[in-house]
Amino acid sequence: EPEVTQTPSHQVTQMGQEVILRCVPISNHLYFYWYxxxxxxxxxxxxxxYNNEISEKSEIFDDQFSVERPDGSNFTLKIRSTKLEDSAMYFCASSETRGVKAFFGQGTRLTVV
Amino acid sequence: GESVGLHLPTLSVQEGDNSIINCAYSNSASDYFIWYKQESGKGPQFIIDIRSNMDKRQGQRVTVLLNKTVKHLSLQIAATQPGDSAVYFCAENTQYGNKLVFGAGTILRVKS
Incomplete structure (x- = not known):
C-alpha cells in the first residue's frame, strides 16, 4: 500500500540552527501538507x-519556515533558525484531492536544545 | 521547559463492546469531516470520512454520524478490540479549504 515517508525519524538540533525535514508524498497525490x-x-x-506554490498557511508558519518541492518526488520543510518552541513532531501529509482524505507520514521528531 | 499537554477525555471500554467517540465542531462552514486514529509515536491514520450532504457513513466495523444541526460528529466502533486502543481525532475542512483543522482528541482504552 502506498505511504508517505519522512526522514529523518528524529532530529536533534541546536537553537538557531537550520533544519530541513524531508518527505516523499504518495506518488499520484497532488496536494501536500505539513502539520x-x-x-x-x-x-x-x-x-x-499545490502546483508548486503555497495554497494556505497558518499563523505558526512565519518567515522562519519555508517549503519546497525540489524535484518530482520530495517535499521539504525548512526552519531557518530553530527555537526551543519548535520542538515537536512534524507530520507530512498528501492527498489526491484538495483538502480531503489526507494520508500522513510517521513523522519527524524535532528536538531543539 | 516542561510542556504541559492537554488533558484529553478518555473512554474506557471492555473488549467486545461498542465504542462511541464524540466530537463537536464550531465552524458552520465546514462541509467535510474525517476521523483519524493515532497510536503512540505514529502519524494519524485515516479511518473514515464524510461530507456534509450525508448524515451517516459506514466502513468496516466503524460508522460515522454527522448532525449538522447541533454541529456534532461521532465515531462508532463495533466490537472494540485491544488494537483499537489509541487517540482518536476528528478533523474538518471547508468546501474550498485546503487544510484540516483537528479537534483535541479522545483516548480510547480497551480493557481485555
Missing part, C-alpha cells in the same frame, strides 16, 4: 502546497 504536534497536544496545520 505539527507538540507532545500531548492536538495536530496543528502549518501549510498546504
Amino acid at each position: 505539527r504536534q507538540i507532545l500531548g497536544q492536538k495536530v496543528e496545520f502549518l501549510v498546504s502546497f
